[in-house]
Amino acid sequence: MTRNVRIALDAMGGDHGPSVVIPGAALALVRHPDATFIIHGKEEECLPLLEQHPALKAVTTFHHSDVAIRMDDKPSQALRQGRYKSSMWRAIDSVKKGEADVAVSAGNTGALMVMSKFCLRTMAQVDRPAIAAIWPTIKGESIVLDVGATIGADARHLVDLAIMGSAMAQIVFGIDRPTVGLLNVGVEEIKGVEEVKSAGRLLKEGGFPHLSYAGFVEGDDIGQGAVDVVVTEGFAGNIALKTAEGTARQMASYLRSAMSRTFMAKLGYIFAKGAFDSLREKMDPRRANGGVFLGLDGIVIKSHGGADQTGFAAAIDLGYDMVKHDLLSKIRDSLEANFPSATPEPAIAAPETQV
Incomplete structure (x- = not known):
């Protein structure tokens, strides 16, 4: 009998706080009845909302926290003021203590990354963590990383990203050997900065068992x-x-604007409404809401700060899947297979240049 997936939530994160987080958790619970929740936040704001969702309340442990990290706080400021006592830190700390399997927050990205790195540390073979996003494409979806955790990368770090991203793709897409491309200014091997070209040579010659290196890709290849x-x-x-x-x-x-300009355009919209609804669903950012912090010794999901309850539920769904399919073990196995002699790097504060 498999145990429940335990999900820690930062209820105070994002633009809307508990008014989105708690209804979003209730939606996710309908899809994942084996989930339980640990919610961290201000009791005067959270508890009345929990009362409105009795099924969620029945599987939730609530912890009061007076401190909420603001969306405009600098990472260093958030760490000084919110370490140990903010709802964000405590959600992450639930994972570190083994009380939760994953933490989900819609809060300040830089603060969440710094706190996650300080609290959970990075995996032994990883120098710097990354944020991986699921990207809608013409063919379906792709994973893109890093989308804003740290600035700059040497060849080894880019290879680390390829390994971690392919492990996530195995889970999300069910592919044994995902294809991996390095974003560059051209597909020719002579183009690009030296770090990218060196990473390309390493991926091409390394014989990585868990991924298939496809070479350089350009910006327009992402959506394709x-x-x-x-x-x-x-x-x-x-x-x-x-x-x-x-x-x-x-x-x-x-x-x-085009569909509302003339009577004939409005009439045409009525006849094509099914097609437009399909397009709207494909482009709906809530479908792929949630970035995964890869390279940490624990699972943290970043929801979009402006997400509504449907979008936040999608971020919880992503975290649930990462736990169920054992993301951390897949990444560790992939890194160990390719870098067996790697030694741990000391964890340091993330730079203020985080985006």
Whole structure:
């Protein structure tokens, strides 16, 4: 008999706090009745909402926390003020103590990364963690990492990202050997900065058993679904992510404007409503909400700060799947298979340049 998946929630994170987190958890519980929850937050805001969801309340342990990390706090400031006592820290600490299997927060990304790294530390073979996002494509979905954890990367770190991203792709997509591409300014081997070219040579010549290296990919290849995993450093990855999100909103705005311009356009929309509904569902950011912090000695999921309850439930779903399919063991096995002599690196504070 398998045990329940224990999920720790930072109820005070994000733009909407408990008003989204608790209903989102109730939605996720319907899909995952074997889940239990540990919710950290301010009791005066959380407990009345829990009363509205008796099924969730029955499988929830609540812990009061006076301190909430603000969305505009700098990572160092959040660590000084919220270490040990904030709802964010305590949700992560639940994982460290073995009380929870995964922590989910919609809070400040930089603060969540710094606290996660200080509290959980990184895996022995990993120098710096990364944020992996699920990206909608023409062919389905891909994983892109790093989308904003740390700035800059040497060749070894890019290889680490490829290994960790492929382990996640095995779980999310059910693929034995996911295809991996390095994001670059061109597909030719002579193009790009030296770190990317060196990483390409390592991946090409390394004979990695858990991934299939497909070479360099360009920005437009991401949406085409050219590979299962796209690897880049956090600066470029975050720009790519936010550019894609902005472009999606821009195209949706253009479409709404065009469909309401004339009577014939409105009539055409009525006839094509099914197709537009399908398009809206495909482009709905709530479907793929949730980034996974890879490389930590524990599972942490970052939900979008502006997510509604449906989006937050999707982030919980992602964390549930990572636990059920044993993400940490898959990453450890993959890293050990390729870097058996690696030694632990000391954990240090994440740079203030985090995005």
